Amino acid sequence: MKAAAARGLQTDFNTTQAREAVEDPSQLERRAFARQRGQLLRRYPGQYVAFYRCRLVGHNLNDEILAQRMFQKYGDVPFYIGRVEQAPTACEVPSPELVR
Numbered sequence: 001m002k003a004a005a006a007r008g009l010q011t012d013f014n015t016t017q018a019r020e021a022v023e024d025p026s027q028l029e030r031r032a033f034a035r036q037r038g039q040l041l042r043r044y045p046g047q048y049v050a051f052y053r054c055r056l057v058g059h060n061l062n063d064e065i066l067a068q069r070m071f072q073k074y075g076d077v078p079f080y081i082g083r084v085e086q087a088p089t090a091c092e093v094p095s096p097e098l099v100r
Contacts (some may be wrong), residue, residue: 022054023077024081025078025081026078027039028054029051029052029054029078029079029080030082031053031054032051032055032056032080033049033051033080033082036056037084037088038060040056040084040085041085041086044059044084045084045085046061046083046084046085047059047060047061047083047084048060048061048062048063048066048081048082048083049066049081049082049084050066050067050069050070050079050080050081051079051080051081051082052070052077052079057070057073057074057079058070058073061067063081063083064093066081067081067093076095076097079095
């Protein structure tokens with residue numbers, strides 16, 4: 001019985017470690033954006049692009065319109081919107097729950 005309990009604790013510990021090892025989804029999206037930057041510069045220069053689950057899922061000249069589309073299509077999930085430009089800049093778009 002003690003051995004089974006110990007195995008259970010070890011499994012719980014390993015599961016917790018695995019969860020902590022999983023990277024922040026927003027960082028994954030940023031990296032996907034960075035990896036595809038050259039291709040994006042050729043196709044969408046000056047536009048904002050959206051990444052969800054490490055895939056390009058939208059683009060628009062207006063970041064607010066793009067964010068609105070993302071929230072409508074995917075809900076309140078981690079995604080990344082970045083402007084396609086030579087010198088990268090960061091844009092923060094508040095969650096709809098914060099703007100009231």
